[in-house]
Amino acid sequence: MAWIRQVFVAAAVLGVACSQVTGGRGEVEPSAKPARVETVRRVAEVDGVLLPSVGNTMSPALVQLETEVDGFELADTDGCQTCHAGISRQWRSSAHALSSFNNPIYRASFDRFVASNGPEASRFCAGCHDPALLVDGAVDSEGAIAAAATDPRGHAGVGCRTCHSIVHATLEGNGSYTLTGDDVPLPQDEQPETMAAHSARVASDALGTAKMCGSCHRASLGVETGHPHGIAGTDDLGPWMQSAFAGASARLDDEVADATCNDCHMKSELARDDLAADDRGMVASHRFVGGHTWLSAMTGDGEHLAATQALLRDAVSVDVAGLRTEGGAPVLPEDGHVEPGETLELDVVLRNHSVGHRFPGGTRDAQAAWVQVQLVDAGGRVIARTDEADRHELRAHVADEDGRVRGAREVEAFRTPVVDHTIAPRDAVVTRHSFTLPVNLELPLTVEARVMHQSRTDSLREVTCKRADDLRGRQARDATRVHLEVVLDPCATQPVTEVGAVAVTIGSGASPSSRPRWRRRYEYGLGLLHDVQERADEARAMLELARADLDDDVTDRQRAMLLGLLSEVATRQGRFDDALELADQVDGLVPGEPSTELLRARAHAGAWRWDEAAPRYAEAATALPRHANVWAETAKAWQSTGASANALRAAQTGLELAPRHDILLRIQAIALQALEHPGAEAAWQAYEERRPSDQAPRVKAACSRNDPKCAKERLPIHVHALR
Numbered sequence: 001m002a003w004i005r006q007v008f009v010a011a012a013v014l015g016v017a018c019s020q021v022t023g024g025r026g027e028v029e030p031s032a033k034p035a036r037v038e039t040v041r042r043v044a045e046v047d048g049v050l051l052p053s054v055g056n057t058m059s060p061a062l063v064q065l066e067t068e069v070d071g072f073e074l075a076d077t078d079g080c081q082t083c084h085a086g087i088s089r090q091w092r093s094s095a096h097a098l099s100s101f102n103n104p105i106y107r108a109s110f111d112r113f114v115a116s117n118g119p120e121a122s123r124f125c126a127g128c129h130d131p132a133l134l135v136d137g138a139v140d141s142e143g144a145i146a147a148a149a150t151d152p153r154g155h156a157g158v159g160c161r162t163c164h165s166i167v168h169a170t171l172e173g174n175g176s177y178t179l180t181g182d183d184v185p186l187p188q189d190e191q192p193e194t195m196a197a198h199s200a201r202v203a204s205d206a207l208g209t210a211k212m213c214g215s216c217h218r219a220s221l222g223v224e225t226g227h228p229h230g231i232a233g234t235d236d237l238g239p240w241m242q243s244a245f246a247g248a249s250a251r252l253d254d255e256v257a258d259a260t261c262n263d264c265h266m267k268s269e270l271a272r273d274d275l276a277a278d279d280r281g282m283v284a285s286h287r288f289v290g291g292h293t294w295l296s297a298m299t300g301d302g303e304h305l306a307a308t309q310a311l312l313r314d315a316v317s318v319d320v321a322g323l324r325t326e327g328g329a330p331v332l333p334e335d336g337h338v339e340p341g342e343t344l345e346l347d348v349v350l351r352n353h354s355v356g357h358r359f360p361g362g363t364r365d366a367q368a369a370w371v372q373v374q375l376v377d378a379g380g381r382v383i384a385r386t387d388e389a390d391r392h393e394l395r396a397h398v399a400d401e402d403g404r405v406r407g408a409r410e411v412e413a414f415r416t417p418v419v420d421h422t423i424a425p426r427d428a429v430v431t432r433h434s435f436t437l438p439v440n441l442e443l444p445l446t447v448e449a450r451v452m453h454q455s456r457t458d459s460l461r462e463v464t465c466k467r468a469d470d471l472r473g474r475q476a477r478d479a480t481r482v483h484l485e486v487v488l489d490p491c492a493t494q495p496v497t498e499v500g501a502v503a504v505t506i507g508s509g510a511s512p513s514s515r516p517r518w519r520r521r522y523e524y525g526l527g528l529l530h531d532v533q534e535r536a537d538e539a540r541a542m543l544e545l546a547r548a549d550l551d552d553d554v555t556d557r558q559r560a561m562l563l564g565l566l567s568e569v570a571t572r573q574g575r576f577d578d579a580l581e582l583a584d585q586v587d588g589l590v591p592g593e594p595s596t597e598l599l600r601a602r603a604h605a606g607a608w609r610w611d612e613a614a615p616r617y618a619e620a621a622t623a624l625p626r627h628a629n630v631w632a633e634t635a636k637a638w639q640s641t642g643a644s645a646n647a648l649r650a651a652q653t654g655l656e657l658a659p660r661h662d663i664l665l666r667i668q669a670i671a672l673q674a675l676e677h678p679g680a681e682a683a684w685q686a687y688e689e690r691r692p693s694d695q696a697p698r699v700k701a702a703c704s705r706n707d708p709k710c711a712k713e714r715l716p717i718h719v720h721a722l723r
Helices: 002-011 071-075 085-092 104-117 119-129 131-135 142-148 192-202 210-214 237-241 261-265 293-299 302-312 458-467 471-483 517-528 533-549 556-572 576-589 594-606 610-623 628-640 644-657 662-674 680-690 696-706 708-713
Strands: 166-169 177-179 218-221 231-235 268-270 282-284 316-325 343-352 369-376 382-385 392-394 396-399 416-420 428-436 445-453 497-506 719-721
Touching (some): 085 282, 104 119, 343 369, 343 445, 396 708, 628 644, 696 708
Antiparallel strands (some): 166 177, 218 231, 369 445, 445 497
């Protein structure tokens, strides 16, 4: 065994399966299953046209099989524990282990979705949540779905044999991976060739790549899922690919280290009893720690909860960077002067500085992070705090046909996103809060601002708890106890985690912040860029103040970052010559940055100077090869010059990165039609299936008309009254 341990470490195998799977089937016999091994088109050229994948017998999931795969074998993890006790123990705490019918949150949404859209639509969910059921055809009928809650395959989650049997993955999402059912050869003592064969089987080139993770952590709805049009869904892959952490930021930023999914979600953890452990006893953690604190509470797993909360803390920075009194210009709080009886407006700036995708990520419509503010006077008296009914929530709002925002993961009813208040990587947002000071208070005031997080909305918790107590819910809980040896409490109270916090003082005796003034105003201006066009001058004014704060300690890169934002504002305001001059200054400070050429391209495009814009876009896109949105801008620019062949190349380069990107699909169709290409009709059909609904404006208007909170949230920066 010592020899095998050494070979495991030398091969750097991450949690590989350690036996051919023969056990773990319980008393349920395999059902007859349809032939699943068939070819599915994969974001590849079809007569010169790039089209989204079409499904096979597992559609709407885009899973395909290289060889026949048995669901019971895919479900087994017991055999892997022989060599990988530590990794198996970590995995049992993870959301991957609890992704199927053993997850009461998923089960409640799944049952409702299938009841509305039919059994075939269930495969859309199963591709990523229930692969062991999917490959056996065990979600293809109402009877099979009814039995899934007690089927051992329905409690397998995403196990060892799933990830370690993926031999290929694409960037399309919706389960766009390929599985092999080949046996896992056992390593034998003193036989190095058996270890090599084992490693080759369980560690394909796809294993551990962002593409493999993204095959499930990117999703979209469409006609195949019972929706009338395309709706972008969960997507952690896309924002990461277009971020500084992937070397693809379209905006000049501080230099940050590259980071992949594994760098954040599979950090090393002690597991001395695992044969894959290194000489320090460490393995890449198979907890897959993310943000799902509620699941840890359901299982009572304090260790996993602590790891999850540690990852969440300080993911977002918080600052109170703006104080307005009686409608005046904003100042830093320590520069302000307040009087009893005045009305204050406080601008809280949040920056996602360390999360490689949007914060919060995952199912953004079901997230429940929010901003909490309170004012305390010098005597320690709380004089105002966030009204729980009017708090700013960091989540996406998705509406149904009647414009009602759905917050309980009612995927079947989704028609259009209304607004998304989650924060992109390295981006900043501003939340605004107002209050009239009492006449009797002691100065200075302290403003305490926090970002709080719980993993799901209260409405989703209520639905989950209620459905867990019906017959199907009780059966599923009993089966989870048997198959995973986990006792779940679906009604457990959701943990609340403080992600970031700050306290600043205002008025006589106020203390200045330790952060550089220019940096605070820079991030404030970055957040103000999200406001409406007519208020772009507020961002400009704040960035000019930041520029005045620069001193000799500021690096050329930091100075260029600020000038780059000022160039963006100038383009937005139609000051195109100013935008180009500022871009030239950026280039002089930090030569060769692709974002500088993008500033120039956007300035020319804003003036409809497409002949000047297009080649600059092309240069920027080539330097940011994984940025699908920049390729979309490039394709649009080339087509606007009439260079359809160039537009087609740019659009198809982008479609390799984001195969269901509606803008890229549209420009591909336009270019093919202009080139009189025979594939133009197929390209237009693909666009029609993926494009946003024509009814989206009506739905959003109904949301604003019927729900005052929706009307407020649709404003990019809006005021929340403190209580």
